[in-house]
Amino acid sequence: MAHQADWIADKSDLKLAEKGRRTGITFAEALDDTVTAATSRSAGGDNVFYIGDTKDKGREFIGYVAKFARAISAETSPVEEYLFEDQKPDGTTKYISSYRIRFASGFRVEALSSRPDNIRGLQGIVVIDEAAFHQDVRGVLDAVNALLIWGGKIRVISTHNGVLNPFNELILEARAGKVPFKIHRYPFELAVKNGLFRRVCQIKGEQWTAEGEQAWEERIRASYGVRTSAMRQELDAIPADQEGAALSRVQIEAVMRPGIPVLRFAAKDEFKNQSEASRTKDAKDWCDWRLAPILAKADRRLPHVFGVDFARSGDATAIIVMEISRALVRRTVLAVELRNMPFDQQREILFYIVDRLPKRQGGALDARGNGAYLAEKAAQRYGASVQEVQLSQSWYLTNMPAYLEAFGDGSLILPKDADILADHQALAYVNGYVKVPDDHRFKGSDGFTRHGDTAIAASLCYFASRQDAEIYAYTPATTDNAGGTMFEEPAGGGLIPDLRGGIF
Template sequence: MSNEPAVPLYLYQKRWFLDRSRFKIGMFARQTGKTFTTTLDIVDDCFEAWASGGRTRWVILSRGERQAKEAMEAGIKLHAKAYQLAYDMAIEEELEYDFVPDPERPDVKFKALEVALSGGSRITALPANPDTARGFSSNVFLDEFAFHRDSREIWKALFPVISAGWKLRITSTPNGKGNKFYELMTAKDPVWSRHEVDIHKAVADGLPRNIPELRAGISDNEAWDQEFELKWADEASAWLTFELITACEDEAAGDPSRYTGGPVYIGNDIARRNNLWVAWVLEQVGDVLWTREIVARRNIPFREQDAIMDELFHRYNTVRLAMDQGGMGEKPVEDAKGRHGPLRVDGVLLQGSTRLNVATIGKQAFEDRKIRIPMGDTALRADLHKVRKVIGETGGIRLVADDDSEGHADRFWACMLGVSAAQIAPEEFAYRSAAPSANSERNPLRSRHDDDQPALGHDRCRFRPGAF
């Protein structure tokens, strides 16, 4: 049987496809077709099983439900047509398996997409976590493994499952050094067949990309180094490592339509010209802060900044707004207190110990996974990773960030301010009518109906002592 693929491939894709090693791992630059090529590998394996009168089983574990669906729609389904394999596809059907899709959100149902191909081979795609990894005995494809939450726990659950002769395929772009993908790619053992394709090698092998244009467009040296040149980021000085950041990413975050009416906390990093003006909206759901919206604008007048903030206060049950009061922030903070009340607006001077305290509170939320942020936003991820700690001669810690075309870690500080604002819960008060006085008839301010009024429940008035 020919090893030539049923669809045209670039040279680096052919090398990956024709490598029939049992354990195969590849580190590829962004948008170079790693998922497309690996799903072709999977369909070809099913085709070979069918041609020899057998059947096989594959499971694709992706970092989220959207990515699992893309692997099935733009990969498996497309290649099955190219091989002229008949298939039945259970799209949008919740398949029943003996695991909880996400232990942190047991009430959320994830959809497992499944294809049954000619000859009885089956392919299932679903979000990855240790329970889903443990739930199957099959060949496995770990898609974007460096970005999987709990990558080491997934690995411990998975490897015994595939030990009985099953194949394993792993692809990803780098995501720092704190995950299992880094360990597998940099190990010196001969067991794994390792492939590495940066943007330069991909273009040399035929991928039509304009490298100078891409680099100018991303406008972030660190993001370029990681996403396209496959350099392992130095995480030693990063305040938020990539592993911490991606572990808190969720497909449901960043969508205002998912707001449930709970208390909201907003962090606001203020800028007028060069950097970004950012409002980060967090809703408290249980003990987790869910990002509902991130508004980022550049070079907008103060009146427009005020209008955006007023609109956020109108749409959300905003308990507290924490604003960067340093520099040009004095007047916006003063104006916001006048419009929304001094008990709902905190002006924070991000200097000295206060700056470190705010960042520490925010970092703790990431470490404890008490925050959810939008998934797959490269610019956001780079901004959150931009802040680094520098140890001074006296042992003190300073937080620094490069100032580039994407700003000065403006999203980072808006996020940290929002998390800090949520640390002290609002106090709610109940009010009860006073007992009628002997001279109530002569009190012109007292309603004649007051004596008939029941005790009032708590209203929306809240008091919070200053958090900073």
């Protein structure tokens, strides 16, 4: 195809391809590398080292080379599987599973299953495939630059993996003239125009038609559903807002509204050492000051749900409360973030909120690790309406698609807040499902580290809104009816224990 020929024709020392998936660039590179390794030194032959992001990629690449080698040379050796000896910086040695084909020219093509530490010691042409998905992209790129000293060449090929990925940064630097890479861009649309579907039909033994080609491309794009950011990244070579981002900034801001309260309570380190009564009083005073006026305004006609992403230190505990309108729009009415807050006070603050929710339909809490304590206490207090959620791969696969869909169908409203925006931008595709990557941390507007806290809490809240549950409500009563000082009447009605006694 024309774009494959264009890639092969460029003999630059440094060249880079940003591509859509299955556009055939790695296939074309394998052909070029086979010809290079089969050529004598005087005619420009050289060794080729292929470095993919997985062992399977290396096996696939060496298979392409073997196929081409049989077509151009009768003296090619069979594929050898061997252990590449790699010396680490500390002097120790590790062995990397690799594949190799030797040519009569004396050169070879090697496909390594992972990046060697002594990559600077390789001599020849280095091909880095799916560079954006290597664990240390910048380290790989910096290391292979040393090859240029001895006349080596570098080919970088990859689909995108976010605007903040070093692969995309390299492209921006090259386009700005800061590094001498020659940039090529091959989106899926171009490959289709150049005959990709014709090749598919040829292989399958089917008749090509323009209508069939259009339907085929539409079917592939439709398979992404609402994941338009992922589709543009994987097919159109347009990097997502974050590494593997599930939602674009535009999608998130479209569901945000001003005026929805976002409250933050960060406890000092010495707070946990205060007496239990003192800590309870401080938590109660903060609740009366900040939360009570907001909860008193909650629409008593509508069901309410809540979601909690737990953290004890480092990250924040996020509590999201939503009301469900008659049109089934989940509108956030309150977002609370608690930092460095002792377990008991997290429980007290959560109960203060949930006790005052009109028509409480249910809630969902992160029950992993230390979060199991708060989730269990909430389930004991509120019964079967509370879901104790283990945030596993299975849960993400089953429930995150519905939350993402809400950003496109108008059934979700979030607070207009920079940190909540950033939290949702952190949602990414990891091994085929959406979550906040475990190692993803960033600074919030208050200088504290964040880990997508409100995004997870909001997804749990949305999950709770989709569960079949009984709606709980309270009939307002006076303090006299409640029995004097043991109980107090919250602003929204109902009875809760007097907080001054330390029982929340």
